[in-house]
Amino acid sequence: MKIEIDTHTHSIASLHAYSTIDELVYGAEKHGLRGFVLTEHGPALHGGLPHPYYFGNLQVLPHEIRGIKLFRGVELNIMDENGGLDLPVKYLKILDFVMAGLHEACFTPASKDKNTRAMLAAIENPFVDCISHPGNPAYPVDYEKVVKAATRCGKALEINNSSFKVRKGSDENCKTIARLAKAYGCLTSCGSDAHYREDVGRFDAAQAVIEEAGIGGKQLINSTLEDFTEFYKRRRAERKRHG
Ligand SMILES: [Zn+2]
Ligand SMILES: [Zn+2]
Numbered sequence: 001m002k003i004e005i006d007t008h009t010h011s012i013a014s015l016h017a018y019s020t021i022d023e024l025v026y027g028a029e030k031h032g033l034r035g036f037v038l039t040e041h042g043p044a045l046h047g048g049l050p051h052p053y054y055f056g057n058l059q060v061l062p063h064e065i066r067g068i069k070l071f072r073g074v075e076l077n078i079m080d081e082n083g084g085l086d087l088p089v090k091y092l093k094i095l096d097f098v099m100a101g102l103h104e105a106c107f108t109p110a111s112k113d114k115n116t117r118a119m120l121a122a123i124e125n126p127f128v129d130c131i132s133h134p135g136n137p138a139y140p141v142d143y144e145k146v147v148k149a150a151t152r153c154g155k156a157l158e159i160n161n162s163s164f165k166v167r168k169g170s171d172e173n174c175k176t177i178a179r180l181a182k183a184y185g186c187l188t189s190c191g192s193d194a195h196y197r198e199d200v201g202r203f204d205a206a207q208a209v210i211e212e213a214g215i216g217g218k219q220l221i222n223s224t225l226e227d228f229t230e231f232y233k234r235r236r237a238e239r240k241r242h243g
Helices: 021-030 052-060 112-124 143-153 170-184 204-212 225-242
Strands: 005-009 035-041 068-077 097-101 156-160 187-191
Touching: 005 068, 005 097, 005 156, 005 187, 005 225, 021 035, 021 068, 035 052, 035 097, 052 068, 068 225, 097 225, 112 143, 143 156, 143 170, 156 170, 156 204, 170 187, 170 204, 187 204
Parallel strands: 005 035, 035 068, 068 097, 156 187
Antiparallel strands: none
16 A cells, blocks of 8 residues: 555654754655645644744645645644644634644543543544544543544544654554444544654554555545545535634
8 A cells, every 4th residue: 555645744843843844845755755744733732832823824835845745734732621722713724634632731641531522522623634643542542432433523533653653552552443443434544743854754553554454545545645635625625614
C-alpha cells in the first residue's frame, strides 16, 4: 500500500519541532510523497503560541512547493470533557484539515470514562475531521464507543507513527483501533507526526498496523492524493456549513 499524503507534520512554529516548512517539503520529496498537511499544535499547548493569527494567515502559503502539495491544517487541543477546542470557529472554517487530540499540558489524563467523554465530544464536533493519536496509552478510552462514534460521524481516527516511539504502549491500542475500524468501516488516517524533516512521510510502524488489519482503499483517507482531496473537500464544506 502506498501513502501519498502525510496528514500530520509540525514546523518550528509548533515550538518543540525543528524544521521550517521548506525543510518539511524536503522531507516530503525525499520520501516520495505527493503532499503533506501542516498541522501545528493549537495555541493552548504553549501558552498561546502560535497565535491564532498564524492559522488565519496560512492562506499566504503556496498550495504547492516544488511539486509537493501543501495543505493547511491544525492539531487542536481537546481542552475538557465537553470537547472544548483552542481555536475559534472562524479559523477552523478556512482550514483544509482539522485534527484534535488529547495532550497532557491541556487535559490532565483522567478516568477512562472522562477521557472517553472528551474524545467523543471532539468526534461529534462538526469542526473536527480527525482525532490524533487516539491510541495514546496515557489516555485510556473505550475504543468500541470511539470507533462507533467516528464511523457514524464520518470522522477519521489516526494511526500515528511517532506513537510507537514516543508514546510507549501504543502498539496494542493502535491494533485494537485498527481492528475495530476495519470491522465497523471507520475512516482512518496514517500520520508521521513529524517534528523534524527526516520524519515527514515516515509511516513504517503505523502502516504495518493498518495493513495487518486489512484496511485499504478509501478507508485510509490519505493513501492517495485523490482520496485525501475528496475527504478534505467534503469535510471543509461541512465545516463551512456549520460556521
Ligand atoms: Zn499530538
Ligand atoms: Zn502532532
